[in-house]
Amino acid sequence: MKHARVACAGTIQDATEESGRLRFPDGGLVAGDAVVWLPPIEAGTIFALGLNYADHAKELAFKAPDEPLVFLKGPQSLCGHLGRTMRPAGVSYMHYECELAVVIGRMARNVERTEAYHYVRGYTVANDYAIRDYLENYYRPNLRVKSRDSATPLGPWLVDAADVPDPMNLRLRTLINGRVVQEGSTRDMIFDIPALISYLSSFLTLEPGDLILTGTPQGLADVQVGDEVVAEIEGIGSLKNTIVAAPEESHVG
């Protein structure tokens, strides 16, 4: 089953997918364009992976890491499907990153690889935008690059784990204004989902609602104001988002 969180008719509601439309708990059925899409879960801790696809690590001129390169993001970085992400004035390189996001379903501590999938509630799509102009070599990738307001679209759906028989063999791709710019497969991850759950839970407790953004394959390109960016993963969803300019400084309250 596919789940969504949306704002509709003045309330925030959970919904499930039915023939491309949204079924609400009260029985109501509406089209996807009649709602405001929110991130499909109220996320706890947001873990993200850097350099987790060999081709992407090479593209960035890094050798593949021996240990997962994990960084964290703040909750304000998320936004829903059909949301907007700001490109600051004057930056030269802002890129998307299409990623499979794993949603944790149970408390997990010291989990073995072989048991790891039991702790997964489901999957969704994340677009982990980065602004490379702000990269610094201190706790890199630093928050100014990766934890910006509304710069991590998530959704549209949370797909139950039971409906994704092989999450390590899904095609991913990103389109800018309809043109394919990034393509890959989750099978090319360096640290796969069981490895990531096992690694993180070896030194901390994962909790229901925690998210793991599993990294992105090669194919980065700059996005500009007005671009419509679609990050999609086979069987999980197609996450659309628009790049907008930051409001003038003089309008800040």
Place this chain on the structure above:
Amino acid sequence: MLLERGNAVYGVALNFRASREALAGQFYQDPYKKPPVAPILYVRPRNTWNVCGAAIPVPRDVEAVRMGGTLGIVIGRTACRVKTQRALDYVAGYTVVNDASIPHDSYFRPAIRERCRDGFCCVSPAMAERDALPDPNQVEVRIRVNGELRCRASTRDLVRPVETLIADITEFLTLRPGDILLTGEPHDAPVARAGDRVRVEIDGLPPLHCGVAPE
């Protein structure tokens, strides 16, 4: 305001001048190449949340844990693109925090293994109103281990004072009511071992005390 697990908590590394000075010789070398420009931020995830009076668990493979006693700024209203001159208007109050970490020398990659351990961020849940500190950039932070004064630092030695931190962070990251911003651990923050008692004192605020226990 009662502080609760689940509020966003952000820390900032190398925010005491002495910490910067100690690393200054490496700033132009690999892997850093250039001195830092933006605040060196990190996220304190919810698994690290702990409260005054509880014990900080020492992981099995670790001998001692650094006790990062620090002033916590509690945000009172939504703070987005805030100007330095108005930054304190967004502060609800202050609290004392022990932002523990496994000692580490490298600031190149996010210190997830060193900082994001369960129970490593010990917060005094009783926030003091903003008036409790007439000037948050003039307070002394004292860290005692088993009663002995092991560290004494003043927020007058911050690289970025409270107002500048709020302005530089909210330039790209909106802080919400109840979010906590940690001003930084002192350069010579002491370590503690299982069995120790730790107390962090900031004049004008209720002290924070915690134990240290094997995981």
